[in-house]
Amino acid sequence: MTTVRNRVGERRTALGPRVLRRLPSGAESAPYTMFELRPCGPLIGAEIRGVDLRDPVRPEVFTELDRALLEWKVLFFRDQPITSAQHRAFARLWGELEVHPFLAQGEVPEVVRFAKDAATVGVENIWHTDVTWRQEPALGSVLRAVEVPPHGGDTLWADLAAAYDNLPADVQERIEGLSAVHDFAFSFGMTMSPERFTVMREQYPPVEHPVVRTHPATGRKTLFVNEVFTHHIVGLPDHESEALLALLFKQATYPEYQVRFRWEPDSVALWDNRATAHYATNDYHPNMRVMERASILGEQPH
Template sequence: MSQTIPFSCHYFPSREFRAGARELRRQPDGLSGERPYTLFTLKPLGPIIGAEIEGVNLAEPLEPDVKAELQRAFLEWKVLFFRNQPITSEQQLAFAREWGQLEKHPFLPKGSADEITRFEKDATMTGNENVWHTDVTWRLEPALGSVLRLSEVPPLGGDTLWADMGAAYDNLPEEIRQRIDGLSAIHDFTPSFGRFMTPEVLAAKQEEFPAAEHPVVRTHPETGRKTLFVNAAFTVRIVGLEEEESEQLLGCLFRQAHVPEYQVRFRWEPHSIALWDNRATQHYAASDYFPNRRVAERVSIAGGRPY
């Protein structure tokens, strides 16, 4: 039996105009972000998300105290950026392993190792990542995070944006937060990757990677913060709602990643590195650099079941 939850989209009209301050917290209540970082320099790129790290050499193994301080910065800022890091693919893999086991992507082109996804984009191979999304939420256990390294950067364009989905949740009207807490949604690779497959391959992959059900609002396993956990690339419907209501509610929730106050935008340079928390963010790769080339390699860190 479908669950009936009266919902009005007037909170998020298609021509939304909401002036005034938003509630912007880097961390949930009870976690202090005021402790200084003493083993490297941290330069915030915005008030709540994104910071550049200077003074850490990613070509070398991390000392335990440096790793611990980077972990604290990772949870506080959600996305960490490192410039001037001419590291190899093997060193990128080693850095990613500092955060856990690595996973392979079954659909995207591989680089020099199975755990490396290579994005080599030019005028003949256009970018398809210009939609707000969280990586591999169609997995039963979506990725914890990713390490992205750019080796070739266009002269203009090709930026990546990240959105803090904890801030997105915080700023929903209380009535909407109450309505979506406890709901779950279905995540499926079919609308995105499936459109490039033959029917036979698609059927086999759907059996190997069945659609996953995750909470609409997940709790971050390390900070305890509630974050909005639906995305336009992979979330297809909310369990228990009629199709029209599900589409309307998802459309409203998807648009929360579009709010600039929740975002950071990073201008890539050659040998720049980004490490992001897939449990707390969405991201969007601007596809505005053609016919120039953009070459990147990504390594993803295996995660756990959202709750």
């Protein structure tokens, strides 16, 4: 791969083929027998057919869904007219659910509701990984389309293991062992009153996470920084931290590492928050877009 540099010799980007490794080294994909799996591309994202989320998911079906999630990072389901309670029950298959302290709840407390139109423009159109300002960020999330615009409003996901794999070797060596500070103050905190911010800051102080995370189930190394919540890299001067983070943030933006999903009413997406970043396109206003999300509690990154 050829690296393009600017006039002072700093990296801009790399040209040429990229390593697209879906599975950990030595792992092989096995067939799925409980449902039909249709890949959306060679690396990330697959559509699941033959599973009705209104019904209890049998253990053998869950086993294959969990394997598919680890392999494809994002799973899509069409035509799933489920209730909020059924939505919650499906997400709970992977663990206990969070109650988000900053987002509006839907019909049940573990399910948050995003209702966006011209008066409440969405601000999720930036690459990010959810709730990394928590000591134990989410394992994953289940997002359901309640109402979608006639055009636009797609969501994209990026494979952060591929983003790490394709970093130059000297950058991989440089970031190994580094930690970064994650904080809600520069996103959710910007709209809070001083009094509420003080209360929330006591509950959710800034936290440190490794810049390179090892996935607890697959062993893959993934980038674990994002432009919304990552404030700085510990131990680096401000200018070095900003330059290095800018390089790392950019890795999610390459289309080879991405999948793009066009929502329809009753579509559902399940993603691994430990291995991906996502981006909600903000191109549908003044039309309405209503989504509901349940997030699964995770573990402290290592």
